[in-house]
Amino acid sequence: MIVCMANSILSPLGMTTAENYAAVKAGRSALRLYEGLWDLPEPFVASLMDREKVEDAFAAWADNRKYTFFEKMIILSAKKALEQTDIDPTSDKVLFILSTTKGNVFLLDERETGFPQERVLLGAAARQMTEFFHNPNTPIVVSNACISGVCAQIEAMRNLENGCFDYVVVVGCDVQSAFIVSGFQSFKALSTEPCKPFDANRTGLNLGDAAATIIYTKKDKVNENEWVACRGAIRNDANHISGPSRTGEGSYRALKVALGEVKPEQIAFINAHGTATLYNDEMESVAIERAGLSQVTVNGLKGYYGHTMGAAGVLETILSMCAVDDNNILATKGYETMGVTHPLVLSNQNQPTSKRAFIKLLSGFGGCNAALLMAKGGEPC
Amino acid sequence: MLKVYINPETVMINGKALEHKEKGSALLTEVYRTYVGDYPKFFKMDTLSKLGFVASELLLQAEGKPRFEPCEDRAVVLFNCCASLQADTAYQATIQDPEHFFPSPAAFVYTLPNIVTGEIAIRNKYFGETSFMVLPERDPQIMAQQLQNAFLDPMTTSILGGWLDCSDESHFEAELFIIKSLNFKSLNL
Numbered sequence: 001m002i003v004c005m006a007n008s009i010l011s012p013l014g015m016t017t018a019e020n021y022a023a024v025k026a027g028r029s030a031l032r033l034y035e036g037l038w039d040l041p042e043p044f045v046a047s048l049m050d051r052e053k054v055e056d057a058f059a060a061w062a063d064n065r066k067y068t069f070f071e072k073m074i075i076l077s078a079k080k081a082l083e084q085t086d087i088d089p090t091s092d093k094v095l096f097i098l099s100t101t102k103g104n105v106f107l108l109d110e111r112e113t114g115f116p117q118e119r120v121l122l123g124a125a126a127r128q129m130t131e132f133f134h135n136p137n138t139p140i141v142v143s144n145a146c147i148s149g150v151c152a153q154i155e156a157m158r159n160l161e162n163g164c165f166d167y168v169v170v171v172g173c174d175v176q177s178a179f180i181v182s183g184f185q186s187f188k189a190l191s192t193e194p195c196k197p198f199d200a201n202r203t204g205l206n207l208g209d210a211a212a213t214i215i216y217t218k219k220d221k222v223n224e225n226e227w228v229a230c231r232g233a234i235r236n237d238a239n240h241i242s243g244p245s246r247t248g249e250g251s252y253r254a255l256k257v258a259l260g261e262v263k264p265e266q267i268a269f270i271n272a273h274g275t276a277t278l279y280n281d282e283m284e285s286v287a288i289e290r291a292g293l294s295q296v297t298v299n300g301l302k303g304y305y306g307h308t309m310g311a312a313g314v315l316e317t318i319l320s321m322c323a324v325d326d327n328n329i330l331a332t333k334g335y336e337t338m339g340v341t342h343p344l345v346l347s348n349q350n351q352p353t354s355k356r357a358f359i360k361l362l363s364g365f366g367g368c369n370a371a372l373l374m375a376k377g378g379e380p381c
Numbered sequence: 382m383l384k385v386y387i388n389p390e391t392v393m394i395n396g397k398a399l400e401h402k403e404k405g406s407a408l409l410t411e412v413y414r415t416y417v418g419d420y421p422k423f424f425k426m427d428t429l430s431k432l433g434f435v436a437s438e439l440l441l442q443a444e445g446k447p448r449f450e451p452c453e454d455r456a457v458v459l460f461n462c463c464a465s466l467q468a469d470t471a472y473q474a475t476i477q478d479p480e481h482f483f484p485s486p487a488a489f490v491y492t493l494p495n496i497v498t499g500e501i502a503i504r505n506k507y508f509g510e511t512s513f514m515v516l517p518e519r520d521p522q523i524m525a526q527q528l529q530n531a532f533l534d535p536m537t538t539s540i541l542g543g544w545l546d547c548s549d550e551s552h553f554e555a556e557l558f559i560i561k562s563l564n565f566k567s568l569n570l
Contacts, residue, residue: 039479101493103464108473122464123517138523141515143464144495151512158530179469182476183489233534234510235453236502242490253453253508257535365490366499368511 001378002157003219004227005087005167007318008080010073011210011305012047015057016080021322024330025350029304031194031206038178044190046176047208047306049073062132068115070104071128074173077211078129085215087167089133095165096139098126099152099172100310103141106177129171137165146273146364147234148172149313150372153214154232160218172314173211180309181207187242189277197274197300197332198281198346200339205275208306212315222378227321230357230373230381233257237367244279248287250369251361255291258359258371266380267296268355269329271320273362274300275307276334280363285340287361287369297351298344303333317360317374324376329353384543385440387412387432387555394443405551409435416442420504427468427491429547430500433459436555437501437541444559449506454538456510457498458531459557460524461546464494464515470549497545507541510534519544532562 008016012030013023030047037044055064058072067075078096082089100122106112107120118124126139142152149172156168174180184190184207191204222228235253237245244251259267270293272284288294301316308315323330329351336348357375375381385394392399392412403411406428412435413423423434441448468491476484490496498511514527528542539561547553 041479041482105469105492108469110477120466120469121462121517122515123462127517138517138520140523140527141464143493143513143515144498144511145493155514155527155530158533159526161533162526162530164526164530178476179473179492182482182484183472183486183492186484186486186489188486234512236457236499236508236511238451238502238506238508240503241496241499242486249508364495365493366495366497366511367502368495368499 001219001222002160002216002229003222004229005215005217006081006084007214008077009212009315009318010077012049013304017318017322021319024304024319025328027331027333029194029333031306040178040181042185044181044185045192045194045206047206048176049209067128068104068119070173070175071125073175073211074098074129074171075132077173077213078169078171081213081215089135092136093166094135095137095159095168096130096135097152097156097168097170098139098141099148099170099314100141100174101143101145101148102174102180105179144364144368145366146309146312147362147368147370148310150232150360150362150370151234153229153313153317153372154234156216157229157232160216166217168216169213170216170314171211171213172311174309174311175209176207191276194334195276195302196334197276197302198339198344199335200337202276202278202281202339205277205302206306208308210305210308210311210315212311212318214314214318224377226377228375228378228381230375231258231260232370232372234368234370237369239367241367242365244283244363248283248290250367251284251287251363252290254369254371255287255293255361258373259291262373262380264293264296266355266357268324268353268358269297269299270359270361271316272298272300274302276302282340284361285342285344288344289342294342294344296345297329298346299330299332301330313360313362320358320360321374324356324358327352327354382558382560383440383443384556384558385436387436389551389553394439426500428550428553429465429467429494429545430491430497432547432553432555433497433545434500436557440541440557440559451506451508453508454536455507456531456534456537456540457501457507458512458528458540458542459498459545460514460516461494461544462516462518463546463548465492467547467549468492501541510537528560538562
């Protein structure tokens with residue numbers, strides 16, 4: 001079975017997983033209004049890191065000037081997870097997989113001169129991380145839009161399953177910039193207030209900075225407290241490159257494969273993508289109903305962090321593991337009134353649960369969708 | 382194994398060169414007009430998607446099976462080194478000058494490398510897995526490993542996969558193939 005050995009989260013809500021979980025459980029959100037940032041003409045709401053805090057944490061053991069903010073985030077996140085294990089990252093049995101959509105894209109701005117242009121290449125940024133840890137393997141960057149974080153975990157599972165490596169370090173990260181914010185603004189996808197996933201009055205998404213890491217390994221036997229990545233699937237809507245399918249085609253199919261023979265009653269919750277755009281949330285409600293899961297509680301975490309893009313799949317999987325460990329289903333912050341046509345079980349309050357499995361669901365541009373079933377102790381994989 | 386190779390000067394199907402007049406991005410348009418012609422969405426695409434689109438069309442025409450039948454057993458798994466660099470550069474140009482700040486949603490949507498996997502899925506009604514992986518450089522061993530891993534999906538029986546890279550409108554390379562789980566061992570990247 002593929003087992004989670006360690007994890008870490010770096011976000012505006014905290015520099016460790018424990019800090020992040022405590023903040024989310026207490027209902028704190030990092031979403032703020034930014035005006036005039038990065039010379040953008042329109043204000044926007046986002047969840048952004050205090051960059052000095054990252055530099056302070058980084059300064060203890062590396063030269064801040066050598067790395068971009070994005071690279072510091074991925075190195076710091078991986079380091080914090082690796083420190084919880086006795087893994088030797090210099091071994092060729094350790095693979096690094098980076099999940100990101102835009103990496104160092106800010107380097108394309110002509111005014112950015114501090115770093116070589118080639119670092120805009122995702123592989124070059126990933127290599128900064130593997131070189132930092134003296135890891136001899138070629139890093140793989142999974143870049144499947146907003147589903148990258150779950151895809152990267154699926155790639156990790158497969159690399160372990162096939163015996164290619166003994167350990168896989170999955171790092172998900174994106175950091176916001178004028179490039180990304182203006183792009184989503186041009187799509188009219190950004191809300192001018194904190195987002196409201198699945199709510200009748202939802203007005204769009206917010207963006208966020210975060211880095212999150214999960215380290216996976218393969219074990220024959222697991223104990224009841226270990227988290228097992230059971231099954232994941234990636235499916236396409238085959239419908240539109242920037243609009244989700246009205247029939248929830250790809251998400252429905254991904255859910256079906258991830259669920260397998262597992263009964264809906266065995267699932268504590270589905271941690272949905274829940275971006276709070278009109279179309280995404282509606283599509284997810286269709287897909288969840290088609291998959292026979294409309295009785296399962298659904299939650300979404302974008303009201304705390306915004307959409308953290310390449311980090312989202314990793315970040316939200318970790319927080320969902322923490323929640324199950326705490327017998328808790330996290331509240332969907334920002335949600336008030338059912339706003340999708342296929343009603344879901346949703347709450348803006350934390351709810352108790354004694355179940356030990358959850359599904360992480362994501363969808364993204366390019367018509368891609370991914371679902372991952374995680375179970376504590378390996379039951380009911 | 383079926384294979385299509387395209388660079389700014391060459392188009393080859395199973396090692397046989399295709400005759401053409403144009404070079405660079407005009408070559409992609411020429412291939413589209415000569416061999417496809419019925420998919421005007423082609424003209425909206427970024428160079429990476431145009432390249433992936435015409436390469437996959439030539440490949441699937443050579444495969445000779447009935448086209449456009451919905452399926453979930455064929456995955457699209459592509460690799461490159463430059464991600465969506467050409468589209469990224471084009472989009473950056475729309476926001477670089479604060480005096481002429483016109484971010485374009487049509488340009489922004491292509492600033493993700495996996496959009497081309499979606500374009501191929503839409504054209505062919507592929508509901509299966511679509512995936513894009515970026516590497517620091519072309520690494521046949523890693524690519525072969527990840528393609529083999531893709532067959533661990535319970536439904537995937539064939540993959541339209543390979544190398545699809547584009548740094549700007551006049552620098553690109555595609556090497557796409559169709560592999561089946563059975564003939565995987567013969568894969569020579």
